[in-house]
Amino acid sequence: MTIHHKVLLKKASPGTRNQSMMGLIRKVHGMIESTDIEKHRQSQDHVGALLGNSKEILIRSVKIQDMEGEWVSVNRAHMKKYVILYCHGGGYSTGSCLYARTLTTKIASSTSMDVLCFDYRLAPENPYPAAINDAMAAWNYLMLLGYGARDVIVAGDSAGGNMALSLVLKLKEEERILPRGLVLMSPWSDLTSSGKTHKSRAEVDPVLDAQYLDRMIHNYVEGQDLNNPLISPLFGDFTGFPPTYIQVGNNEILLSDSTMLHKKLIEANVSVKLDIFEGMWHVFQMSPLKTAYDAMEKNAEFIYDICR
Incomplete structure (x- = not known):
């Protein structure tokens, strides 16, 4: 078993510069987020179209049963043996x-692997367990294409990190072969919000707050048991889980969701690595920053290592 836990510090920069960047992120996120869920979705898509556009990337639409999806690939010769299943x-x-192209294009570029992303059904129109069922449909689609479970790396950010964990827990529950590895960026692992940083980082987090999380929980799992491991994977049994890599920012309320998950994985004897990025916020990898690209290179290093 290998265990790594280290804090990655940004290159020395004035605190005022970081505060300015956090303020900018807060403003940008404020423009995207809306209590009108359709406007919120449209704003996010505009950001994806703007920041996820690259001549080096090929996008191919795919239909998985009734679900839309897309393959994201580098426009050059690249590795075909392994594939990344991405949960947005x-x-x-x-x-x-x-x-999600703000992330899938980066991870496709850094790994030179094909990435499959899928538009699972969203709440409140389609509450739990619609999304996890759609994740399983995407998994089964890869199996039908001829990939083996061990050819797949499951990745996800935020709620997509929750979905990635839930999918593997579901596969384990069904006694199926598990993927080769997991890559999680700021995973939302605990919908009970039991972690200390939900309060200690509340003033500094420029992206998330308790009110937003409560709204999302209400949409997705109103009336459900939040301790259900397929809703809050933190409470799952991780025995036999594949190697896992977690990235999280130091300035986000979900920091505890990652540190507690890391601890649980260690207790289950899972090979796990956690990197905490100083001064960074929730899913900072989306931003067009050097730190974001460096983080993606670290994702690639982890994937290369487990694919040897």
């Missing part, structure tokens, strides 16, 4: 393949 974030109420 958005609190289970927003997000799409288009919005």
Whole structure:
């Protein structure tokens, strides 16, 4: 078993510069987020179209049963043996393949692997367990294409990190072969919000707050048991889980969701690595920053390592 836990510090920069960046992120996120869920979804798609556009990337639409999806690939010769199944974030109420291009294009470029992203059904129109059922449909689609479970790396951000964990827990429950590895960016692992940083980081987090999380929980799992491991994977049994890599920002309320998950994985004897990025916020990897690209290179290093 290998265990790594280290804090990655940004290159020395004035605190005022970081505060300015956090303020900018807060403003940008404020323009995207809306209590009108359709406007929120549209704003996210506009961001994805703007920041996820690259001549080096090929996008191919795909239909998985009744679900839309897309393959994201580098426009050059690249590795075909392994594939990344990507679960997008958005609190289970927003997000799409288009919005996720801010991440899927980066991870496809850094790994030179094909990435499959899918538009699972969103809440409140389609509450739990619609999304996890759609994730299983995407998994089964890859199996029908001829990939083996061990050829797949499951990745996700925020609620997509929750989905990635829930999918593997579901596969384990069904006694199926598990994927080769997991890559999680700021995973929302605990919908009970039991972690200390939900309060200690509340003033500094420029992206998330308790009110937003409560709204997403209401949309997705109103009336459900939040301790259900397929809703809050933190409470799952991780025995036999594949190698896992977690990235999280130091300035987000979901920091505890990652640190507690890391601890649980260690207790289950899972090979796990956690990197905490100083001064960073929730899913900072979306931003067009050097730190975001560096983080994606670290995702690639982890994937290369487990694919040897």
